[in-house]
Amino acid sequence: MTKRVVLIGHPVAHSLSGAMQQAAFDDQGVDATYELWDRPPIGLPDAVTELRGDDFLGANVTIPHKERMVPLVDRLTEEAHATGAVNTITKEGKRLVGHNTDVPGFRLALDKLVGKQKMPRTAVVLGAGGGARAVVFGLITEGFQRIIVFNRHLHRAEAMVKHFSRTAAHMELRAMPWHESIIESELAKSKVLVNSTSIGLTDDATPIPAEIIPPELLVLDLIYKRTTFLRDAEAAGCTVSDGELMLLHQGAAAFTLWTGKPAPLELMQRKLQEAREGGLRSAEGEPAGDAAGAGATNGTGTTDGSAASGESTGDSATGEPTGAATPD
Numbered sequence: 001m002t003k004r005v006v007l008i009g010h011p012v013a014h015s016l017s018g019a020m021q022q023a024a025f026d027d028q029g030v031d032a033t034y035e036l037w038d039r040p041p042i043g044l045p046d047a048v049t050e051l052r053g054d055d056f057l058g059a060n061v062t063i064p065h066k067e068r069m070v071p072l073v074d075r076l077t078e079e080a081h082a083t084g085a086v087n088t089i090t091k092e093g094k095r096l097v098g099h100n101t102d103v104p105g106f107r108l109a110l111d112k113l114v115g116k117q118k119m120p121r122t123a124v125v126l127g128a129g130g131g132a133r134a135v136v137f138g139l140i141t142e143g144f145q146r147i148i149v150f151n152r153h154l155h156r157a158e159a160m161v162k163h164f165s166r167t168a169a170h171m172e173l174r175a176m177p178w179h180e181s182i183i184e185s186e187l188a189k190s191k192v193l194v195n196s197t198s199i200g201l202t203d204d205a206t207p208i209p210a211e212i213i214p215p216e217l218l219v220l221d222l223i224y225k226r227t228t229f230l231r232d233a234e235a236a237g238c239t240v241s242d243g244e245l246m247l248l249h250q251g252a253a254a255f256t257l258w259t260g261k262p263a264p265l266e267l268m269q270r271k272l273q274e275a276r277e278g279g280l281r282s283a284e285g286e287p288a289g290d291a292a293g294a295g296a297t298n299g300t301g302t303t304d305g306s307a308a309s310g311e312s313t314g315d316s317a318t319g320e321p322t323g324a325a326t327p328d
């Protein structure tokens with residue numbers, strides 16, 4: 001029987017996961033299809049019931065459902081429990097297990113962005129959704145000492161900070177109201193800036209004005225395209241990277257969880273890039289990808305080997321140092 005894996009989100013048409021996962025199944029001889037399920041929050045319990053059927057290997061979960069999925073599965077892995085967010089589901093018979101592969105994906109993307117520099121200790125995080133939870137947990141476990149979270153709805157950022165209160169007991173983790181002057185003053189005290197809002201996913205909107213971005217920050221946008229936010233940060237002189245590497249590695253980890261096989265990373269990365277170059281369309285009809293946006297670059301717009309890509313040759317898909325010409 002052909003097995004099924006589904007991506008549950010709302011919207012999901014912007015997703016590039018299908019391109020890399022289907023290619024990986026085919027390459028590894030896994031008889032499975034990867035389907036996109038656009039389900040509003042009210043449709044989530046029914047989707048979960050359907051997943052228990054024998055034909056399903058598991059699922060991915062994306063915006064805006066990662067936190068809502070937590071009480072709907074039967075068991076959580078340590079990372080899903082720690083973050084309070086599920087992005088991957090596997091099966092144990094009819095039981096559903098919630099995982100969070102965004103955490104290792106984010107840590108890999110962060111390591112690559114930081115490159116050979118010493119790991120910074122201070123960060124500003126924009127957003128407090130499921131993706132932000134993986135970011136904050138990844139930063140805490142990387143040894144960050146000060147993390148300030150801004151979110152449109154402050155209560156959601158406060159709930160996230162409360163969720164991490166025990167994990168972050170040794171350091172400063174705070175939620176602050178979304179005021180540009182406060183963000184500006186916190187950015188001046190920070191080394192890393194992560195956009196984990198979905199602002200810019202389907203249009204050219206940007207979470208913060210270009211004028212308040214100081215130079216020399218390490219800036220990561222979880223969105224896997226070259227957003228206005230990244231362009232502004234790069235123009236300000238920051239080292240920037242989009243969400244491609246995180247997407248690739250969370251997907252690779254999910255593939256292995258579903259199939260028990262190592263993920264064909266290079267193939268998956270190539271398929272992701274082809275999908276971006278093909279101008280995959282989002283739900284709103286906006287191009288979801290931009291091939292030129294891949295990889296970490298510095299303020300000159302060139303690939304920054306010192307900070308992100310490394311200088312020696314290697315396999316960019318593994319997150320190891322790679323040649324400067326390899327987009328990652």
Ligand code: NDP
Nearest residue numbers: 063064127128129130131152153197198201222243246247
């Ligand atoms: P959620 O729906 O859980 O959270 C969305 C976040 O964006 C919230 O903080 C929300 O704020 C904020 N937001 C949305 N619209 C606006 C707006 N108009 N103004 C201000 N804030 C807004 O989504 P996720 O956390 O799952 O995903 C967030 C983004 O990260 C997406 O673009 C997703 O594609 C990307 N992502 C990428 C990954 C990768 O592998 N590269 C992995 C995970 C996520 P509020 O709470 O106030 O509504």
